[in-house]
Amino acid sequence: MQGTRGHEVIQNETPIHRLVNDILGLIFAFCVNPWHRMEVDSLKTEGRTLRSIHHVNRRWREVALSFPFLWGNTIDPDNSGVQWLELSLNRSRTAPLYIVSKAPERGRPVFQTRKKWELLETHFHRCVYLYALLGPNRGNHGVYDILFRNSESLESTLSFPSLTHVSILTLSTPRIQWSSGLSSLRCLVLTGLPPWAETLDIEPSAHISSFPALEEFHLNIGVAASSDILKSIETLDGCNFTLQIVLPGLSTTTADVVSAFWMATLRHFMSTPFTYVAVKYDGTVFRFLAMTSSNRTLQVTIDTTNAKIDDGSPGWEYLSTLPFEYRSALHTSAYISWFVMVKHFPAALTPVETLAIDSLRQDTFPIHMLFLLSHLPRVGRLRLQNTAATNPGWYQGLRVRPCTMPGDGADSSSNIMLPHLRLLELPIGVPAHVMETLVSPFVMYRQSRGAPIKVSSKQLYDRYKLLKIF
Numbered sequence: 001m002q003g004t005r006g007h008e009v010i011q012n013e014t015p016i017h018r019l020v021n022d023i024l025g026l027i028f029a030f031c032v033n034p035w036h037r038m039e040v041d042s043l044k045t046e047g048r049t050l051r052s053i054h055h056v057n058r059r060w061r062e063v064a065l066s067f068p069f070l071w072g073n074t075i076d077p078d079n080s081g082v083q084w085l086e087l088s089l090n091r092s093r094t095a096p097l098y099i100v101s102k103a104p105e106r107g108r109p110v111f112q113t114r115k116k117w118e119l120l121e122t123h124f125h126r127c128v129y130l131y132a133l134l135g136p137n138r139g140n141h142g143v144y145d146i147l148f149r150n151s152e153s154l155e156s157t158l159s160f161p162s163l164t165h166v167s168i169l170t171l172s173t174p175r176i177q178w179s180s181g182l183s184s185l186r187c188l189v190l191t192g193l194p195p196w197a198e199t200l201d202i203e204p205s206a207h208i209s210s211f212p213a214l215e216e217f218h219l220n221i222g223v224a225a226s227s228d229i230l231k232s233i234e235t236l237d238g239c240n241f242t243l244q245i246v247l248p249g250l251s252t253t254t255a256d257v258v259s260a261f262w263m264a265t266l267r268h269f270m271s272t273p274f275t276y277v278a279v280k281y282d283g284t285v286f287r288f289l290a291m292t293s294s295n296r297t298l299q300v301t302i303d304t305t306n307a308k309i310d311d312g313s314p315g316w317e318y319l320s321t322l323p324f325e326y327r328s329a330l331h332t333s334a335y336i337s338w339f340v341m342v343k344h345f346p347a348a349l350t351p352v353e354t355l356a357i358d359s360l361r362q363d364t365f366p367i368h369m370l371f372l373l374s375h376l377p378r379v380g381r382l383r384l385q386n387t388a389a390t391n392p393g394w395y396q397g398l399r400v401r402p403c404t405m406p407g408d409g410a411d412s413s414s415n416i417m418l419p420h421l422r423l424l425e426l427p428i429g430v431p432a433h434v435m436e437t438l439v440s441p442f443v444m445y446r447q448s449r450g451a452p453i454k455v456s457s458k459q460l461y462d463r464y465k466l467l468k469i470f
Contacts, residue, residue, distance in 0.1 A: 017059075024060070025067040028053055032073045034098040034129060043100045047074045068095040072126070075099045077116040077142075085116055089123050096162065097126045101143040102133040113142045129165040164213075167191070185211050190229065192221035210234040220244040223253060223261050223302075230264035237272050240297040241265065242465060247329060249306030255316040258309065258333050262340040265300065266348065272296055273348050277376070278356035278383075278463060281366065284330050287464055288337065289356075290348075299465060302337075304329035309336075326367050335368035342375045352376050355418075356383040357394070358462070365393030373398070379418045383425040385460055390434050395442045416449050424455045 019027075031053065032046045050071070054064040064070060071088045072095035080088065089097075099120070104113050120127075132143045167189040188211065211217075214235045219226060223245045245261060247253050269290075278289040284305040290298045307329040311319035319332055341349055355376060357369075388394045398417050426439070439455060446453050 021063050021066065024063050025070075028064060028067065028070055029073075032070055034073050043074060043076050044079050047076050047079065050074055065091060068093040071095070072097045075120075077101050077113075077120065080116075082112065082115055082119065086119055089119065092123075092126075094126065096128040097123060098129040099127055099143075100131040104142050110142075117142055125161050128162050129167075130163060131167040134168060165189075183211075184213055186213055187216040187218075188214060189218040190221065191218075192225060208232055208234055211239070212236055214239045216240050216242070218242045218244075222246050222248055223257055224248070227257075227260040227264040230261070230268070235268055238294075238296060239268070240299075241268065242297075242299045244301045244303070246303045247307035247309070247333065249308075252308045252310050253329075254310045255313040255319065255332070255336055258336045259340050262337055263344065265298070266341065266345045269296075269298055269348055270345065273351040274298075275351055276354045276356075277349070277352050278358070279369070279372070280358040280360075280462075280464065281330070282360045284328075286330060286334055289464055297465075301464075302333055304333055307333075309333060322367070325364060331366055331368055334366065335371065338368060338372040342371065346375065349375055350378065352379055354381040354383070355379045356385070356460075356463075357388045358385040359387040359391070359394070361387070365391065365397045367397075370397060373417050376418060378420055380420050381423045381425065382418065382421055383460055385427055389426050389430055390438070392438055395438045398442070399445060416446070416451055419451055421446070421451065421453055424453050425460065426455065426457050427460045428457050430457065 016024075028050075031049045034043075037043060037046075050064065054061045068091060072092035075085070075088060075092075075097050077085055077099070078101055104110065130143075134143075162184060164184055165187040166185060168191065209232060211233060215238060217233070217235065217239055219229060219242075221229070221244075226243070226245055243265065247258075269292075272292045272294070274290040275293045276289075276291040278287075280287040280289075284307075285301060285303050287302075288298075288300045309319075309329050309332045311322075311327060311332055313319075316336070319327070319335065322331070322335075355373075382398075384394065400416060424439075424443075430439070443453060443455060
């Protein structure tokens with residue numbers, strides 16, 4: 001007896017046993033956090049962890065059971081039996097549900113899957129997050145029924161009053177033929193896995209899905225399928241877009257396909273002009289970031305690795321006249337991007353006040369940038385980083401515009417690039433010889449043209465966000 005009491009005393013004096021239940025519950029919460037999942041099998045690991053926690057001792061079990069959100073965070077129908085799924089749902093009580101599921105592979109029995117989702121149906125009004133893996137080799141039941149029309153059993157009875165986050169990882173083109181009741185959705189992530197299809201594997205949908213509460217839209221897919229997806233959704237002015245687009249390397253992409261992507265994207269920003277624009281070149285990838293005065297964000301990443309664009313497409317014959325070194329997929333797609341913006345959406349670019357340019361591993365000044373720079377009349381602040389801050393080509397390209405713009409007037413600065421530029425920001429550590437041979441002559445040139453500028457060295461940071469899938 002004395003030995004038993006001694007063991008209890010030692011156990012109660014250990015630091016972990018002196019924690020109050022609320023603190024212990026928060027520690028458990030770190031083990032099952034749906035927002036920190038970085039791997040596909042993270043949820044499976046978290047489910048095992050939660051089972052282990054509630055088997056350690058009586059107190060840990062009681063604490064785990066007293067925090068229903070722990071069980072709502074780990075709803076995993078794919079790796080749970082019907083009994084464990086039902087137990088988890090009951091233990092979650094009225095807590096929000098975070099559900100991760102794959103559509104079953106074709107040929108597998110559907111009885112267990114249907115039984116699980118019929119069970120989930122009674123609790124689906126509490127679902128706030130749904131992550132789904134779909135694909136051409138997977139059946140059209142289970143989570144497929146939840147998301148898309150053509151459902152044979154559940155679509156007519158389900159509603160989505162609490163759903164705020166949906167992530168779809170698919171092996172084919174993501175379909176946007178949503179069931180009704182997604183008015184509360186705040187975040188939508190669509191990811192298509194390679195190989196990228198050059199044509200849609202379904203007919204373009206005439207159905208338009210409206211997301212009045214959507215705050216974040218993330219798309220990661222080949223360029224061919226992106227336009228149909230962007231055309232099939234309606235969002236309000238407060239929605240931020242993060243688009244990661246890939247140009248396939250197995251076949252040639254036409255200029256019209258790239259143009260259609262930008263037309264479909266920028267129509268969502270017609271009523272919210274940009275005040276900040278950033279362009280970044282990184283090898284075969286270029287990024288475009290634009291922000292409005294209300295901090296609404298459009299971020300587009302275009303990956304041209306191994307891609308080829310047909311520069312002889314009808315209406316785009318000018319592309320074939322560019323110097324050979326500027327006819328890569330990167331330069332061609334960038335030129336098409338700026339052309340569409342300037343020609344069809346000039347009102348979005350005119351108010352831009354800050355322009356940031358970052359160039360990595362680019363030996364030459366991209367000539368297509370002249371087209372964009374020539375149509376940013378109100379830029380007063382220019383930020384240059386990496387090669388853009390040290391390459392002579394950039395300072396030469398930032399001098400004289402190749403053409404004048406309407407409404408410039410006859411002042412002496414009308415034919416210089418960025419006529420209202422007043423501040424040039426460079427990163428800390430620019431070499432002295434660059435300041436002497438490039439920056440100073442550029443400043444003197446501006447002053448001689450009646451458009452003086454100041455130079456500032458500061459710590460510049462990257463505003464680009466990574467696409468979060470899980």
